[in-house]
Amino acid sequence: MKDLAARSDLGATAVADRTDATDLAAADMSPTTRDFPLPSRSVRLGLTATAASSPAPATSAASTTQDPPNNATTGTGRHRSGPPAAVKARAALVAVAAGAVAVAVSGSGNHGTSTTAEPVAGEIAPLAAADTGSATVGAPTLASKTSDLDGGVVPAASKADMGGYGKQLTVGKQLAAAAAAREAASRKPLFSAPIKAKYNFTSPYAERWGTFHGGVDLAAPLGTPIHAVSDGTVVKAGPASGYGNWVQIKAADGTITMYGHMASSGVLVKEGQKVTAGDVIALVGSEGFSTGPHLHFEVWKNGTTKIDPMPWLASKGISIR
Numbered sequence: 187m188k189d190l191a192a193r194s195d196l197g198a199t200a201v202a203d204r205t206d207a208t209d210l211a212a213a214d215m216s217p218t219t220r221d222f223p224l225p226s227r228s229v230r231l232g233l234t235a236t237a238a239s240s241p242a243p244a245t246s247a248a249s250t251t252q253d254p255p256n257n258a259t260t261g262t263g264r265h266r267s268g269p270p271a272a273v274k275a276r277a278a279l280v281a282v283a284a285g286a287v288a289v290a291v292s293g294s295g296n297h298g299t300s301t302t303a304e305p306v307a308g309e310i311a312p313l314a315a316a317d318t319g320s321a322t323v324g325a326p327t328l329a330s331k332t333s334d335l336d337g338g339v340v341p342a343a344s345k346a347d348m349g350g351y352g353k354q355l356t357v358g359k360q361l362a363a364a365a366a367a368r369e370a371a372s373r374k375p376l377f378s379a380p381i382k383a384k385y386n387f388t389s390p391y392a393e394r395w396g397t398f399h400g401g402v403d404l405a406a407p408l409g410t411p412i413h414a415v416s417d418g419t420v421v422k423a424g425p426a427s428g429y430g431n432w433v434q435i436k437a438a439d440g441t442i443t444m445y446g447h448m449a450s451s452g453v454l455v456k457e458g459q460k461v462t463a464g465d466v467i468a469l470v471g472s473e474g475f476s477t478g479p480h481l482h483f484e485v486w487k488n489g490t491t492k493i494d495p496m497p498w499l500a501s502k503g504i505s506i507r
Contacts, residue, residue: 371462374462374463374464375463375464376416376417376463376502377415377416377463377499377502377503377504378413378414378415378416378463378464378504379413379415379499379504379506380404380412380413380415380443380445380481380483381404381406381410381411381412381413381470381481382411382413383406383410383411384406385404385405385406385410385481386404386405386406387402387403387404387506387507388403388404388405388480389402389403390402390496391493391494391495391496400484400492401444401482401483401484401485401492401495402482402483402484402495402496402506403480403481403482403483404480404481404483404506405478405479405480406470406479406480406481407470407479408469408470408471408472408479409452409469409470410469410470410479410481411466411469411470412433412445412448412466412467412468412469412470412481413463413464413465413466413467414435414443414461414462414463414464414465414467415435415443415463415483415499415502415504416435416437416441416443416463416502417437417438417461417462417463418435418436418437418438418443418460418461419435419436419458419459419460419461420433420434420435420455420456420457420458420459420460420461420467421434421435421436421442421457422434422457423453423455423456423457423459424450424453424457425450426446426474427474428474428475429446429447429473429474429475429482430446430447430448430449430471430472430473430474430476431446431447431448431449431450431452431453431471431473432444432445432446432447432448433445433448433453433455433467433468435461435467436489440488440489441485441486441487441488441489442485442486442489443483443484443485443486444482444483444484444485444486445467445468445481445482445483446474446481446482446484447470447471447472447473447474447476447479447480447481447482448468448469448470448471448473449469449471449472449473451469452468452469452470452471453467453468454466454467454468454469455467455468483495485498485499
């Protein structure tokens with residue numbers, strides 16, 4: 187019995203010890219709430235060194251979590267002052283900066299000019315001045331005399347007298363035509379072959395059929411152009427016995443070149459006409475004493491004496507073959 191009682195007492199003691207240990211552990215695991223004094227608002231902003239160095243002790247949770255009114259006193263009995271000068275200066279600086287940003291954003295499109303300035307001549311006219319009967323409502327109307335594309339500059343009316351411009355233009359055209367003619371004449375040779383197209387040399391300057399043949403014959407198709415051999419003046423152009431029709435051209439040194447056997451329609455120049463070497467003066471024909479279409483060509487020295495055309499032409503750089 188004594189042993190049973192001892193064992194009972196030992197078990198009760200162990201249970202009590204476990205209970206105490208459990209209570210102690212629970213006490214250690216539970217969160218501990220501690221109240222710390224909350225500094226005033228000026229101290230939290232770092233603006234008052236005195237308040238930060240000596241915070242007011244908190245007497246209760248309510249007194250440490252809320253700031254008393256400006257006209258209230260804390261538990262220490264000190265009066266709470268208003269915002270310090272540094273806070274006011276910073277607030278004023280922020281306001282000035284905000285205003286400057288607003289002005290820069292809203293006034294950047296005006297380029298520093300007032301929005302109420304009078305419109306400059308040449309810019310878009312007000313909508314009120316537009317013709318509401320014909321124009322679209324709300325559409326801008328440009329000024330009638332200027333536009334934005336010309337920079338607002340109104341072209342001045344010309345006061346120059348243009349009456350003589352037409353005369354000057356006519357004179358200029360005449361001068362240009364004369365210069366072109368001189369240029370073309372300078373490019374022409376001093377002497378030219380009587381026929382430049384293909385031909386056949388058929389008769390020389392010599393005796394033929396019992397008579398003297400005083401020129402050369404160049405056979406070519408009907409209508410082949412005949413060219414003036416040298417510069418000169420037409421002294422004869424028309425019918426001639428034995429030649430059908432002929433043309434005579436007198437040069438400046440008195441030499442006459444003669445072209446014969448053309449039809450009347452093949453004579454392309456008139457007496458007194460000035461010609462230059464290479465000009466077309468007639469067309470090959472077969473009129474008069476002719477056995478076929480050809481050109482009969484003669485050279486008259488001093489206008490009277492017939493000479494052999496071939497050496498004379500050769501002296502001028504022209505070859506007859």
